[in-house]
Amino acid sequence: MIWIRALLATLVIALLSCTSAPKKQAPAVAPYDAKKELSQAQIDAAAGSDKKAIARLRALITKHPKSDVADDAAVQLAKIYFKQNQFEAAYRSYMSVVDSDVFSPNEAEALLGAAKCLHKLGRLDESLALATRGLNIPGVSEAQKLDFQRHRYNLLSATGDRLEALRALAFIYAKDARPDVKSNAQARAQEIVNLGLSETDLDKVVDNEEFGFIRPQAAYRLALFRLRQKDFNGARSLFAKAAETGQGTPIQAQAQSYLAQIDSRRTVDPYTIGTVLPLTGKYAPMAQKTLRGLQLGLGIYGNDRSSFKLAVVDSEGTPEGARKGVERLVTEDNVIAVVGSLLSRTASSVAGKTEELGVPSIALSQKSGLTEAGAYIFRNAVTSEMQVKELVRIAMEQMGLKRFAMLYPNEAYGIEYANLFWDEVLARGGTITGAQPYSPSETDFRGPIKRLVGTYYLDDRKSEYQNRVREYYKKEKKLKARQSPPDDLLPPVVDFDAIFIPDSPKAVGQIAPMLAYQGVSKVRLLGTNVWNSSDFVRRGEKNVENALFVDSNMLNETSFKNSKFFKEFQRIFGEEPGIFETQGYEVGMLLRQMISGGERTRVGLAQTLAQIRQFQGVTGPMAMNSQRELVRPLTPFTVKQSAIVMWDPSLELPSETPTQKKTLRR
Numbered sequence: 001m002i003w004i005r006a007l008l009a010t011l012v013i014a015l016l017s018c019t020s021a022p023k024k025q026a027p028a029v030a031p032y033d034a035k036k037e038l039s040q041a042q043i044d045a046a047a048g049s050d051k052k053a054i055a056r057l058r059a060l061i062t063k064h065p066k067s068d069v070a071d072d073a074a075v076q077l078a079k080i081y082f083k084q085n086q087f088e089a090a091y092r093s094y095m096s097v098v099d100s101d102v103f104s105p106n107e108a109e110a111l112l113g114a115a116k117c118l119h120k121l122g123r124l125d126e127s128l129a130l131a132t133r134g135l136n137i138p139g140v141s142e143a144q145k146l147d148f149q150r151h152r153y154n155l156l157s158a159t160g161d162r163l164e165a166l167r168a169l170a171f172i173y174a175k176d177a178r179p180d181v182k183s184n185a186q187a188r189a190q191e192i193v194n195l196g197l198s199e200t201d202l203d204k205v206v207d208n209e210e211f212g213f214i215r216p217q218a219a220y221r222l223a224l225f226r227l228r229q230k231d232f233n234g235a236r237s238l239f240a241k242a243a244e245t246g247q248g249t250p251i252q253a254q255a256q257s258y259l260a261q262i263d264s265r266r267t268v269d270p271y272t273i274g275t276v277l278p279l280t281g282k283y284a285p286m287a288q289k290t291l292r293g294l295q296l297g298l299g300i301y302g303n304d305r306s307s308f309k310l311a312v313v314d315s316e317g318t319p320e321g322a323r324k325g326v327e328r329l330v331t332e333d334n335v336i337a338v339v340g341s342l343l344s345r346t347a348s349s350v351a352g353k354t355e356e357l358g359v360p361s362i363a364l365s366q367k368s369g370l371t372e373a374g375a376y377i378f379r380n381a382v383t384s385e386m387q388v389k390e391l392v393r394i395a396m397e398q399m400g401l402k403r404f405a406m407l408y409p410n411e412a413y414g415i416e417y418a419n420l421f422w423d424e425v426l427a428r429g430g431t432i433t434g435a436q437p438y439s440p441s442e443t444d445f446r447g448p449i450k451r452l453v454g455t456y457y458l459d460d461r462k463s464e465y466q467n468r469v470r471e472y473y474k475k476e477k478k479l480k481a482r483q484s485p486p487d488d489l490l491p492p493v494v495d496f497d498a499i500f501i502p503d504s505p506k507a508v509g510q511i512a513p514m515l516a517y518q519g520v521s522k523v524r525l526l527g528t529n530v531w532n533s534s535d536f537v538r539r540g541e542k543n544v545e546n547a548l549f550v551d552s553n554m555l556n557e558t559s560f561k562n563s564k565f566f567k568e569f570q571r572i573f574g575e576e577p578g579i580f581e582t583q584g585y586e587v588g589m590l591l592r593q594m595i596s597g598g599e600r601t602r603v604g605l606a607q608t609l610a611q612i613r614q615f616q617g618v619t620g621p622m623a624m625n626s627q628r629e630l631v632r633p634l635t636p637f638t639v640k641q642s643a644i645v646m647w648d649p650s651l652e653l654p655s656e657t658p659t660q661k662k663t664l665r666r
Contacts, residue, residue: 024103030067034060038069042076050080061096071097071104078113091117108137108144115151128155146175162196163204170212189214199225206241216246220255227258227356236262257327261357264331270600272309273298273591274329276340276350278317286342286580290364292573293581294339297588302568308592311335315346322346326353326361336595336602339587341365342580344412351377360606362587364580368416371628376606380583380590380630382552387528388420390550390634392428395498395526398649399548402430404526405452405496407445407511409503410437417502417528433495442507445514453492453520491519498524498548505531509539516543524548537642544639548647553635555579559619566618586617586630 041056057077061070074097081090094114097104104110111134118127134140134148149171156165166189173185193214197205202225205211205218223238236259243255275294277287291312292301299306311333313325322341326349329335338361341350347365354361355374362378363370368385371377395401404425408414414437422432438448499515501508512525525544529551537544554560555578565585569577577585590609599605612624622630636647645651 024101025066027068027071027102027104028064028066030064030069034064034067034069038073038076041073045076045080050084053080066100066102071100071102071106071110075106075110075113078110078117082113082117085120087117087120091121108134108140108148111137112144112147112151115148119151119155124155124159128152128159131155142175146172149175162192163201166192166197166205166214167210170210170214173214174212186213190217193217193221197221206238216242216249216251216255219245220251223255223258227262230358232262232265232358260331261327264334265358265602267334268336268600268602269309269334270336270595271307272311272333272335273588274311274313274326274333274335274338276313276315276322276325276329276338276346278341278343278346279312279314281317283317283343289578289580290342290584293569293577293584293586294588296565296569296572296581297585297590298592299588301572306592306596308595315341315343315350317343317346319346319349322349323353326350326357326359330357330359335359336600337361337591337605339364339584339591348373359602360609362591362609364583364587368420375610375628376602378609378624378628378630380587382529382632382634383629384417384420384528386629386631386634387550388417388424390636391526391548392421392424392430394550394636394647395524395548396425396428396430399524399652401497401524403433403496403498404430405434405436405499406432407436407438407448407452407499407501407503409440409442409507411440414440414502418500421500421502443510445511446518449511449514449518449520450492453494453518455490455492455518494520494523496523498526500526502528503530505533505536505539508536508544512540512543532637532644534644537639537644540639541642545641547639548636550634550636552579552632553646554582554617554619554632557619563618582618586615586622590615590630 037056037060041053041060044050044053044056054077057073057080060073061077064070074093078090078093081087081093091114094110094117097106097110098114111130115127115130115134118124118130131148131152135145140148149168153165153168153172156162156168169185169189169192173182173189176182176185193202193205194217197218199222202218202222206215206222209215211218219238219242223235223242226232226235226238239255239258239262243252243259246252246255273294275291277291278284279287279291295301295310298308298310300308300310311329313328315322315325325340326338329338336359338350338354338359340361340363341347342364344365344367347363347367347370350361351363351370351373355376358376360376360378362380364379364381366381366383368383371379395404404421406418406421408418418435418437422435425432434452436448436452438445442448499520501511503511508525508527508531515521515523525547527547527549529549531547531549532551536547540547560566565582566577569575569581569585590612591605593615594605594608597608599608610624610628612630615622615624615630617630617632620632622632625631637644638647638651639645640651
């Protein structure tokens with residue numbers, strides 16, 4: 001065995017002599033007793049007798065420094081130090097093998113051990129340099145390379161070098177046959193590609209074979225970047241590469257789906273409009289109303305028929321259903337534009353997908369910031385931003401209110417409106433004196449209101465409360481003793497002129513009387529257009545008197561019921577149209593006019609829609625603003641003597657009789 005090891009050393013040294021690496025001499029053959037002493041040291045170490053083992057190993061290294069046992073002894077000594085957490089000593093022992101001018105077959109093991117010591121010492125860059133150096137040792141085995149790459153991956157992940165970490169993972173995936181290791185490497189690599197790499201890094205991965213199995217994923221990811229940039233040729237090339245190199249994987253099918261979508265851009269039927277609506281589930285009635293209006297606007301029904309077709313997809317009320325619906329409309333029906341969606345939960349999916357594919361879409365959702373998704377996104381709806389801006393303007397400029405509080409449900413709708421209201425009040429120089437969220441399932445509201453007006457936490461007003469308790473008992477002595485004072489000794493702190501409650505009539509019907517019960521009176525309630533319902537005054541009764549909200553007055557105008565749309569809709573469908581039918585009709589009419597006027601491409605249609613300065617809606621002119629939203633005038637409403645009426649400044653005058661005002665809805 002000794003002569004085999006010596007021969008191996010001679011061969012490696014011969015190889016080294018052909019390179020620029022420093023030449024190393026062959027080790028001397030240690031005597032038999034030295035090898036026996038090494039074996040005994042190893043036995044001591046295994047038995048936990050570290051002191052004995054260390055003494056034997058040091059002695060061996062001193063007596064036989066350039067022999068074929070010295071490197072074994074140094075490595076064994078380093079392992080003992082490492083186990084004892086003496087990482088500096090372990091590092092020096094490992095490096096004595098690496099830096100020796102005598103060849104050692106243990107050099108790769110020593111380099112890896114030294115790298116791990118530096119890692120423990122927090123010297124990550126030095127540790128990484130040693131691990132990388134180990135990959136280039138002549139004669140290093142594949143198993144050892146795998147160990148070095150595992151260590152490199154840990155270091156690269158810690159230092160944030162995602163590209164090199166991905167390279168290490170690709171090597172581990174290729175060389176380690178264990179299924180669990182491959183699965184783990186694949187998951188981590190996909191995470192890096194999807195979340196951690198820039199376009200520049202993805203380019204490097206796609207063009208470098210060292211990244212192996214993850215290249216299709218990188219090509220797919222980079223193609224999505226190109227698609228968002230409207231570089232359809234670049235995206236198509238990368239999707240094709242992803243499909244080709246990712247054969248037999250989910251990437252292939254995903255990439256081929258995008259290839260079909262991109263290719264479908266070349267085929268557009270200008271007279272086919274697509275719509276994505278929640279036609280099943282709880283929102284189906286709302287969707288059906290919108291669909292009828294859209295069909296009438298396009299001329300599919302009615303006396304004024306056209307050659308337009310409407311391709312309809314049911315989103316099932318889910319983001320995934322909405323996204324797939326858009327894909328189908330583009331690839332199978334070749335629509336020139338898409339109408340949808342009604343729901344906040346699906347609106348972003350429709351907007352994002354149509355923008356990605358370069359297809360104009362007109363949303364009917366109130367979701368905040370929806371048109372910011374891109375230049376192909378338009379909207380016809382009374383949005384949350386529109387309502388809040390007008391509501392705050394009237395409250396502050398025309399009513400003179402400056403201080404506001406907020407009670408809002410802790411869910412998407414309430415949070416969105418609360419944030420918009422807060423920002424708008426501050427922008428106009430007002431103040432928010434208190435804001436209190438509550439659970440969407442709340443039915444009591446006592447707790448949220450008491451927290452808002454400072455009567456919930458007694459310790460916050462401890463001295464005031466104690467004084468009121470003393471005064472209470474003084475009065476009770478003259479009457480009749482009671483065991484405990486009432487829980488309403490502290491008056492509410494009402495440091496606001498109005499309270500904003502972005503919630504349904506049902507919730508406000510519970511909140512408003514509780515406010516009065518808690519002593520919060522003579523404070524105006526502010527809300528959203530969901531209050532524009534007879535249900536609001538029925539539930540709120542006298543407690544919502546003088547409440548204020550804004551909404552489109554379209555449905556209440558005489559011109560609406562006298563309009564061609566109203567009469568035609570009622571004749572065809574046997575019922576009066578509402579806001580959903582009207583919005584759908586207006587979008588259908590708008591698209592019909594643009595396309596009949598000569599627009600035959602998606603790009604041209606998007607540009608023309610963005611430039612609309614006046615469009616005749618059902619009851620009056622509308623215009624497209626800079627956010628690509630069709631805007632119509634909003635009207636303030638209030639409650640007077642259990643009736644919703646249009647608000648105007650004269651209603652605030654004491655001499656004015658509310659019954660003199662025109663009642664719009666009871």
